[in-house]
């Protein structure tokens with residue numbers, strides 16, 4: 535890892551994914567300690583019908599608590615926030631989350647690009663964006679925005695992704711700071727804000 | 730994206746020149762929406778956009794129409810409608826008249842959904858549905874009851890998931906890619922422009938729906954609007970919000986009791 539590219543003062547880790555990303559999330563989130571000094575925000579594409587199951591599954595497996603995302607919920611370190619289906623998830627200056635039902639972007643609502651761009655604007659160089667498995671091009675533009683604002687971009691190694699299209703697309707069109715296998719992403723997260 | 734300072738200038742000017750106050754809208758969404766019209770209409774410099782808005786009332790109207798988010802569907806969140814159908818309508822049915830307000834009704838899909846349920850419950854004849862929005866253009870569509878035919882399959886699915894048992898296609902006539910909903914559904918609807926930021930209460934209601942509108946407002950404005958609804962709601966009336974909205978931060982919880990698992994609250998005292 536390039537040491538100079540490690541953020542000391544990270545406030546938010548935002549993770550985007552689509553098809554095949556749940557598997558990766560379940561290999562990562564259960565091993566993240568409760569004491570982390572940043573918030574984790576998850577934006578994944580899913581069917582409207584399995585609304586609760588993703589929350590329930592992650593809540594069951596993770597040591598961290600999952601906070602239900604209602605409009606204007608406060609973002610706090612040590613919690614996981616999951617974008618509800620059928621809304622775009624946006625970040626406000628007063629560190630709350632807000633929701634928006636506007637048109638789908640990249641055939642998706644929530645769209646990873648929309649949330650990444652919005653987070654980049656508010657959290658600038660205190661932000662890490664991680665893009666996981668998927669078979670859609672959502673997330674690439676968002677990763678670019680995160681880097682442009684001074685944050686760090688991480689892409690799941692396509693070889694370890696269930697659906698390599700999404701990480702591949704990001705690697706093709708951006709220069710990610712890190713390309714990591716699933717286990718390495720977990721190690722990377724454990725290192726965040728550590729001396 | 731436009732700059733924060735540009736957005737604030739626009740908000741000030743629109744208020745000063747036209748009296749529409751977007752000062753308490755959530756900035757993250759508003760900024761995306763304004764940027765969207767700015768690029769959509771081919772502007773390169775913000776001052777050109779700003780002077781167009783200032784000097785051309787027609788253009789300002791277009792801009793407001795474009796920055797409000799009007800995405801909606803029939804029977805959106807079927808489980809919500811199922812609760813209305815099974816638990817709320819029977820309670821309202823005991824009243825001689827039923828007055829309903831759809832605040833932020835957009836193009837009206839929500840209002841036609843309600844009319845269908847009232848009709849099936851045998852209550853439409855004694856109901857009146859006020860439907861309001863800040864955006865005059867969407868109200869025109871709402872009045873016409875004409876929706877794109879390509880959406881109808883999803884709506885029919887939602888209708889069934891919300892407990893509907895009739896043949897959904899009995900409610901409209903399909904023609905040239907559009908579905909025109911029957912006039913007997915719209916007979917009891919009254920559409921009018923109403924701005925939740927600046928207009929006052931105009932009647933007393935038994936049920937107020939304001940779904941996916943408050944998400945565009947900041948906490949202070951949400952509080953004010955919830956109080957406007959409180960002033961407009963009869964005791965034992967119901968307030969229904971979108972699935973991710975709450976009255977929790979806005980009004981005393983001793984006055985309202987949440988109904989079932991949905992975002993429906995009953996006013997239990999004056």
Ligand SMILES: C[S@@+](CC[C@H](N)C(=O)[O-])C[C@H]1O[C@@H](n2cnc3c(N)ncnc32)[C@H](O)[C@@H]1O
Nearest residue numbers: 797801833835862863864924925926940941942
């Ligand atoms: C996303 S739509 C919601 C439509 C419908 N209630 C639903 O849930 O499907 C939001 C609507 O709120 C309206 N709106 C925004 N600001 C408003 C205001 N200040 N007063 C009244 N309506 C407003 C918009 O024009 C838009 O039609």
